[in-house]
Structures are given as structure tokens and as C-alpha cells.
Amino acid sequence: MPKVHRKFSILRKLELEAGYFLLDLSPVEGVLPEDIQPGQFVEISVPDHSKLLRRPISIHFADYKSNILRLLIRVVGEGTKAVCSMSEGDSLDIILPLGKGFSTEFKSGDRVILVGGGVGVAPLLYQAALLKDLGVDVRMVYGARNSHELVVAEAFKDYAELEITTDDGSCGTPGRVTDSLCFATMLESASMVQCCGPAPMMKAVAAVCRDKGTPCEVSLENMMACGLGACLCCVEKTVKGNVCVCTEGPVFNIDQLTW
Ligand SMILES: Cc1cc2nc3c(=O)[nH]c(=O)nc-3n(C[C@H](O)[C@H](O)[C@H](O)COP(=O)(O)OP(=O)(O)OC[C@H]3O[C@@H](n4cnc5c(N)ncnc54)[C@H](O)[C@@H]3O)c2cc1C
Ligand code: FES
Incomplete structure (x- = not known):
């Protein structure tokens, strides 16, 4: 599935307890990319911090009927604080959908x-x-x-x-x-x-x-920078050698890992 680089507008920001925020985002133009898989993530450009790299955040929900992408973010440092300090109506620069998600090949009753x-x-x-x-x-x-x-x-x-x-x-x-x-x-x-x-x-x-x-x-939530397989900072050792978690994961079957 091709990844896209889009501006998203913050439709709703909800502050929850314990430093958590829910953000409902809608593409400024067009619709959500098709076939977003659960477990895939986005890379968000940190507003007003041009020196900071993008930050990886999981897709919490993709609501195709309402054209809304929902993120759940816990503020832990400068990047997440800057994103969660933005207001409704502001826009965020996002690359998505990234990585490989969870398996979904199940049948009724499983x-x-x-x-x-x-x-x-x-x-x-x-x-x-x-x-x-x-x-x-x-x-x-x-x-x-x-x-x-x-x-x-x-x-x-x-x-x-x-x-x-x-x-x-x-x-x-x-x-x-x-x-x-x-x-x-x-x-x-x-x-x-x-x-x-x-x-x-x-x-x-x-x-x-x-x-x-x-x-x-x-x-896996290994530290990431580019999110695109270029910087090698997210490498994980697997039974098939070292792989980039951002492109080969973040979801792995445990049989692939050396844990
Ligand atoms: C694939 C993926 C999906 C993620 N999904 C979410 C999500 O849905 N919601 C969310 O709130 N966060 C998520 N994270 C973690 C999020 O990316 C980091 O918390 C964020 O990048 C920290 O940026 P910062 O500038 O706020 O903090 P920094 O100043 O970069 O770091 C602050 C503290 O957080 C620690 N930290 C930074 N990155 C990570 C990480 N990846 N794992 C564990 N500790 C970290 C640092 O060691 C440091 O102690 C995800 C990470 C990955 C790799
Ligand atoms: S984050 Fe750069 S290669 Fe994975």
C-alpha cells in the first residue's frame, strides 16, 4: 500500500488523565488512504521544532465513514508535548500508513x-x-x-x-x-x-x-527516526538477521524474534 504525505487538520482534541490525549484528525484535502491496517503507524512532523525528527504514533482508529483518523498520545517529551499542545483547527504534517500491522486472517468463531x-x-x-x-x-x-x-x-x-x-x-x-x-x-x-x-x-x-x-x-516500539528504512536506528535482531522495525514491523510473530 503506497504511503502518502498529507496535511491533517485537528478536528477534536481531548485531554484524558495521566498525560494522555486523543486527537481526531481529518485530511485537509481528500480522504484517508485506503486499507489502513491495524498496527500500522504514522510519522508526525513536530510543529515548531524543525530540529526534531518526526515521531512515530500508532493508528488508534481509522473511521472511513467520517474520514477521521484517531491517535492516542501520551506526552513523554518535547515532541509529544508539542503535538498535544496544538489546538483544534491547527494542522499537522503526517506520513502514513507505515509498517506492517497485525494479522487479520481469522474466521467467525475464532x-x-x-x-x-x-x-x-x-x-x-x-x-x-x-x-x-x-x-x-x-x-x-x-x-x-x-x-x-x-x-x-x-x-x-x-x-x-x-x-x-x-x-x-x-x-x-x-x-x-x-x-x-x-x-x-x-x-x-x-x-x-x-x-x-x-x-x-x-x-x-x-x-x-x-x-x-x-x-x-x-x-515493537523501538526508537525510530525516519520511519522509512533509511536510518537503521530501529534495527531488531531476528532469526533472519537484523531488520528495520519501521518497515518489516512494527508487528512481528514471536517466532521471528530472538527473545
Ligand atoms: C511504531 C511505534 C508506535 C508508537 N505509537 C505510539 C502511540 O500510539 N502513542 C504514543 O503516545 N506513543 C507511541 N509511540 C512512542 C512515541 O513515538 C514516543 O513516545 C515519542 O516518539 C517520544 O517523543 P518525544 O519527543 O515526546 O520524547 P523524547 O524526548 O524523544 O523522549 C522522551 C522519553 O520517552 C522515551 N521514548 C522515546 N521514544 C520511545 C519509544 N519509541 N518507546 C519507548 N520510549 C520512548 C525516551 O527514551 C525518553 O525517556 C510509538 C512508537 C513506535 C516506534
Ligand atoms: S526508523 Fe529509520 S530505518 Fe527505521
């Missing part, structure tokens, strides 16, 4: 367990919606440090049976995503686990899936 931690839930909402359309039994395990960081939990209820885990036990099952009921009871009957979050979380999920023989995909 069970897929989505696992997201922190801002890693971002690419999983669009995947949940697409899987539900296919008739898949979608389970979502949403892990966070505490109840304040469960910023988009409600949105998942439209598409998946939701389970929550929090490190401090303030909501849902206390502990890690691997302590959830899904992992205890459903892993062996699942067609696949698809996961995005902090690397230690994804490694723990991958280890349990390997143990139970459940196929598993993870979306």
Missing part, C-alpha cells in the same frame, strides 16, 4: 486475545473493531499501573470482552496482564494473542504463549 499495556493499547482498538466485524470472539486484556491510566478502557467494550489488570490493584485483577483470567483459562483455545506494550510485558506474554503453544504477535 478467539483472539488482545493484550495492551499503557499507551501500547493504542493500535489494538482498531484491530478489535476489525476482528469483531469478522465475527471473531475478541478478548481484550488491558493492563495499567493504576486506574487513572485506563484512559480508553470504555472504548474497547464496544468490540471486545474486556479484562483489566492494574499493578496496584486499584481496578480489575491486581497484578500483571499474565495474571488475568484469559491467560489462566483461555490461552490454549485462542487462535492467537496480539500484544503491544512495554518490552518486559511483551516478553512475559511471549514466554507464556510459547509455553502453551499459542501463536503470538507483538508490536
